C-alpha cells in the first residue's frame with residue numbers, strides 16, 4: 605500500500621477551508637502584511653462554492669437589502685457615495701467559520717473577532733460612486749478583510765482607478781503607495797486604521813462590489 609504523506613499545502617487547505625491559499629501564498633501574504641500593512645491573497649482565495657454563494661447573496665441584497673451611504677447623511681463620517689447592504693446567511697455563515705480568525709492571525713499575527721456593526725456589502729456601481737481617503741476607526745475596525753465579488757470595466761486596457769483600492773502612506777501624500785486591483789475572489793487584508801485608503805469615483809461601465817468585513821481585536 606503506498607504511503608500517503610500529507611503535504612504542508614494540504615494541511616493548510618484543510619485547516620483554513622474555505623480559503624484555498626497555499627503555503628507559498630500564505631507566506632507571501634504574511635511577509636507583505638508585515639512590511640506594508642496589507643496583504644493580497646488570490647484569486648482564487650475562496651472555494652468556488654463559497655465565492656459563488658457570496659456573489660449570489662450580494663446580488664440579492666443589492667435589490668432588497670441595500671441603502672445609499674453618503675457623507676452628510678448623518679451615518680457616514682467619511683467623504684463617500686456608494687451603496688451598502690446587510691449581510692445575509694451566506695456572509696454571516698462565512699464570517700462565523702473558525703478559519704476566518706485563523707487566517708487573519710496567520711497573515712497579521714493578531715487575534716480578532718468579527719465586528720458585525722461595521723461590516724457590510726459595498727457597491728460602486730453607478731457613475732461617481734466613490735470612497736474618500738480615510739483611516740478606519742480602531743475601536744470598530746481594527747483590521748479589515750475585503751473580498752472581491754464583482755469587478756468589471758469597459759476597456760481592454762488596464763483596470764481604471766475605481767476598480768482599485770488606493771493605499772497611501774499619509775493623508776498628505778499626492779500619490780498612492782499601492783494600487784490593489786479588486787478582482788473576483790481576491791481577498792485584501794488591510795490595516796486600515798494605520799494606512800489611509802480610498803477608491804476613486806467609478807465611471808460609466810465600471811461595476812465593483814466587495815464584501816467588507818471589519819474585525820475587533822480579540823480580548824487577551
Ligand SMILES: [Fe+2]
Nearest residue numbers: 739740796801
Ligand atoms: Fe476603510
